[in-house]
């Protein structure tokens with residue numbers, strides 16, 4: 118029993134230490150001008166503000182702490198900091214979202230960087246729009262205090278509009294901040310309809326999808342803080358992703374009326390999705406950043422319809438973009454890989470690319486430009502589209518083709534067409550025989566993202582080629598990708614490197630395989646297992 122208690126205490130101490138480390142490590146990635154990079158001076162706040170005294174806890178060593186899990190603590194702290202650091206008088210209604218200041222400042226300072234990058238006048242001269250300003254009207258108040266520029270604020274919730282207007286009035290900022298009630302069916306179109314030109318739009322969208330009770334929503338909130346905010350201001354049909362999609366689509370209708378559109382979002386998975394979405398819509402002038410603070414990470418996205426020689430967002434300053442973004446992207450999507458020494462077959466990377474292009478042509482696989490935001494991937498990347506399985510039983514087909522070739526030595530005419538005919542008919546038959554499915558012509562068998570790169574070593578002769586393939590879609594499923602990988606291994610003639618690996622079974626790899634079993638049936642698993650233990 119005693120042992121259990123000690124173990125429990127140690128575990129929770131370790132956990133707390135880990136969390137503190139995480140907090141510390143994210144704090145250092147805050148915007149360099151964010152005043153909350155340094156923890157506020159709680160001693161000073163205790164002396165100056167009686168309301169802060171009520172939430173402060175003095176521990177045995179005399180250190181002042183605050184317990185964020187206690188209801189109302191974050192609200193009081195935010196009000197006190199707004200007063201102390203920005204001379205803003207704010208009373209946050211108890212049932213409304215409390216705007217955490219380190220994150221709000223990260224977003225504001227990034228916008229300031231974008232404005233400077235775009236060489237827009239002085240900050241005082243820029244006009245911005247805050248979509249969904251909330252009950253505090255936090256972004257316009259901070260912009261007004263920090264730069265004295267004009268801000269337009271929109272909101273759909275009646276009670277929030279009321280308190281937002283009160284906050285503007287109580288701080289005598291009516292001249293530069295205007296709050297508007299807007300129709301909830303639009304995001305940008307209604308407010309940007311006059312002839313005015315705005316320098317930027319910003320938004321902290323409702324993050325959660327409407328899907329049930331507010332209890333469910335509260336469970337999704339960061340566990341270390343007492344929950345703040347209510348269902349109306351935090352939820353929207355389709356969640357933040359749907360909201361931002363609508364915002365991007367509306368921006369495409371009003372284009373240059375706002376010079377730079379920006380939004381914040383809270384889900385990592387939306388980063389890739391939104392970057393792909395912008396690309397799909399032909400919006401190439403864009404950038405993104407991470408917002409790191411305390412123990413939370415959020416993301417910012419910016420795009421513009423102005424030509425890149427007027428504003429180039431692709432080289433705009435960012436607070437932080439994790440360097441391992443592409444590696445993570447590849448890892449998260451569980452690529453199927455082939456890795457082998459470059460010298461085994463190729464004199465240069467170009468040789469490899471030529472070889473791959475020819476192999477795809479032989480297999481009637483289309484090579485398309487990759488719709489992925491991987492500007493700095495240092496290798497060959499593309500999307501492969503295979504309508505049919507042209508690689509299974511390829512050896513048999515190759516032998517058949519060779520036989521025909523030999524036969525044709527005697528009667529030269531019609532050689533190529535005979536081979537092609539047989540190969541194609543054979544393929545069609547194989548697909549039907551193997552899967553039993555009737556393959557519709559317009560549904561590709563396999564679409565995958567394909568990456569080939571050189572892994573450099575100190576000695577150039579040790580350089581390796583790494584091929585990563587990520588399944589996107591297709592009726593052949595992941596099994597089709599795996600058979601294609603096996604085909605490439607044979608074609609590249611690199612199976613020997615996989616067999617070596619087979620002699621030293623890799624525990625980690627086996628574990629990964631076990632998790633992937635869920636997605637495919639047992640027969641396929643057997644095949645995959647056989648193949649993967651052969652892989653590097």
Ligand SMILES: C[S@@+](CC[C@H](N)C(=O)[O-])C[C@H]1O[C@@H](n2cnc3c(N)ncnc32)[C@H](O)[C@@H]1O
Nearest residue numbers: 216249250251272273274301303321322323350
């Ligand atoms: C997550 S809150 C953000 C509040 C505040 N901007 C902040 O950062 O603390 C999202 C706000 O957007 C508002 N909202 C939802 N749909 C909207 C729309 N179509 N136009 C304007 N505001 C909207 C909600 O009422 C809510 O106040």
